[in-house]
């Protein structure tokens with residue numbers, strides 16, 4: 001089968017994605033992929049226009065053949081289709097530089113356009129693939145490439161020949177993968193959230209009860225469990241053993257146990273370890289922030305306070321990076337009017353946001369209630385992590401929020417989608433996109449409030465709730481039947497040990513001197 005840059009791009013993310021693309025598998029989730037595609041196409045179109053405007057028309061080639069590329073006196077070629085017997089690529093642009101001297105060949109430079117400011121290694125490898133295919137088609141070395149990327153049209157020069165070996169290794173792996181009649185073993189990864197096959201793969205993982213459903217588990221941890229013959233979440237749940245902690249360790253936080261997470265899912269119960277606490281001394285202000293990490297830019301600060309009778313909601317929106325200082329100052333102004341505000345958020349994104357805002361725009365007056373609130377914000381995730389295990393596959397706000405009854409009612413329901421909406425809004429300024437983002441952010445704030453009130457309740461009433469277990473105490477025997485079963489198991493264990501002690505062969509050293 002022909003190996004294309006489309007397959008390589010997928011393979012760099014996930015072998016399953018590469019195999020599914022090659023097999024023409026039906027796409028289950030096209031929205032994220034289509035938006036990403038539209039963004040990169042529009043970025044590339046703008047950049048091509050820019051390059052064309054700087055090159056004389058007579059020196060430009062559009063969709064040239066291999067012969068045109070070899071023969072003509074051109075400087076810039078656009079839409080170049082490169083093909084060999086087993087490789088195919090489509091190059092957005094190729095630049096031709098004159099020879100550096102007599103007897104020296106002309107130089108061809110492969111060009112790729114990437115819309116993001118931050119570049120991953122994947123972009124360089126894809127460029128190196130383009131250069132390799134072009135070089136094999138023309139029978140001429142193409143050892144240089146350029147990635148033009150980001151808002152400032154930054155140019156990164158890449159020595160593609162240095163990446164050729166790595167690219168060839170990927171090509172060999174893809175060839176082996178595509179020759180197989182069935183897809184590779186399925187493993188859910190962070191990229192799934194933006195993949196066109198996410199519903200299909202999640203469904204399969206659920207059917208298999210696959211360990212990769214537990215999103216916090218690393219590949220190394222999963223491999224270790226596979227080596228022990230543990231492949232499913234249910235199997236993992238059997239391995240959890242409650243342990244009493246020694247007095248010295250009682251005040252130290254336990255490490256995170258995936259087996260306990262699995263047990264919580266299997267039993268559909270909440271498990272508590274240690275003594276989780278949540279102390280809110282003041283007026284809770286539920287905070288959620290949206291940003292564009294690629295630009296280090298925060299464009300929306302959402303806050304919610306009060307109760308159902310007198311609810312106050314704030315959505316501070318920045319049209320551009322120049323407005324970031326204004327929305328931060330407005331937020332500080334709001335906090336100033338609240339008596340002893342206590343900022344409550346979910347995850348480290350807001351912790352970093354607060355730190356960066358102080359670095360960028362200065363600290364609120366020292367010793368003020370606002371300065372205290374900003375410095376001592378409460379991260380709910382750090383209260384939950386390794387102390388409260390919900391029966392959910394991840395500790396994300398969406399999973400735990402849904403479990404506790406929070407709802408996302410608008411068209412935007414997760415973070416990656418919000419990024420795509422914001423980028424679309426910047427291009428179109430369509431008011432419905434902004435409305436959808438404001439609603440999403442407020443739903444996040446409401447979810448943080450829901451999680452906070454449930455957490456407080458769970459911690460307070462844990463001992464009397466049927467849906468909560470304490471996992472550092474041995475399992476309670478709930479009924480007479482349970483007592484009977486435990487008694488039988490214990491006598492089985494004892495007699496097995498007794499028989500073993502009597503039937504074993506004992507070797508002892510004999511002194512023959």
Ligand code: SF4
Nearest residue numbers: 014017192195198201
């Ligand atoms: S959803 Fe995840 S596992 Fe499935 S193909 Fe996409 S990235 Fe791979």
